[in-house]
Amino acid sequence: MEIKRKLYQACQAYIDLRIATIDKAIVAARDASTDDTKSSAGDKYETTREMMQQEIDRNTVQLNEALKLKQALALIKPDTLSEIVQPGSLVITNNGSFYLSISAGSLNIEGVSYFAVSQASPIGSKLMRLKKGASFQFNDKNYLINEVY
Template sequence: MSIKNEILIHCKQVLTEKVHSFKDKLNELVSDAENDSKSSAGDKHETARAMMQLEQEKLISQFNEADRQLEILSSINPDEEVKFVRTGALVETNKGIIFLSIPLGRIKVKNADIMVISAIAPLAKAMMNAKKKETVSFNGTDYLIKNIS
């Protein structure tokens, strides 16, 4: 199995765990709201319901974003030959390894540190369409692209 495939699997696992966590929290909020509506009334009750509603909306938004990111990962073919930097590219540079997909941050796969960034991140935008052996300058730092897969 290629390192790119392992990175994709790792990223999907992290997001799947987040999705399950959001679902659990959402179910808990719905349950709390149902129990709360059976009890008291008044201003205090209305404030609590409004706060639960805001929390519910926030969780739904986070859930939808994680779901969208899972779709991005699912659209990446780890076996496809990549000749230039684009979404789904695993870019080996003189400064480290970068995977352009979703904003997940630093992960470790096969004892390698991988920076998983969104394709719309400033560094990714600077590297976009660059080819192997090209140098990209970003924030005063030169990134030599050693390999792209």
Template structure:
């Protein structure tokens, strides 16, 4: 699989922006639901329904904040240029058949060429390979495997 790190970053940024837009739409719908509930209800049922919507709103607000933070962090890591001889933040590595970008904890990102996993530098796998050089070994999927530092 031929992967371009900049294209991966662009796809990840696009993915996070889409997710943020969906969350903002959800926030808008919940806010409108709270206003509608305010106009049409009274009594205990009203209080329960409003509280549930308020909790949903808090949860969505938290997700928006979390995803905004991920996007900011992704932009910061994307600005790190150059390929080092050792694995660091922003490195693209291959272990077995799997590809990893050490950036933010986004998980599996589908690409036209296949899939890549975006993992946090503090994840257990990233911690194993940070600071190591191309061809060194890492314990992955229960086996000791060499990894390839791609970019």
């Protein structure tokens, strides 16, 4: 199904953009750390270096999380079809369409909004292992699964 391939590619682009943004932030923090020169104001240099190191550490944690997302997405086969909801499934409900992959939020493909959710997310865990025609309740809303691709 072509739409699943496009959703998969949108998730890849989401992760790639996240990784690129984090990489730039790490480089900027490293540059700021090495560019600051010692001044007569005492330990300003060491304070700036420490702040930049903390920024690098925070961004490194975010980078590792983004790389984990990339690994999780790599396990999904976008061309696989199943009657039972599993990672990689596109689920059409009466209250929205969900792509079980990674938590990437709302993705707009050909003018239609789809929600990319992980199987570990609250709604993703509700969807897992259900079939067309199944219903469930989430956040005081009733959901009916119209299609599983």
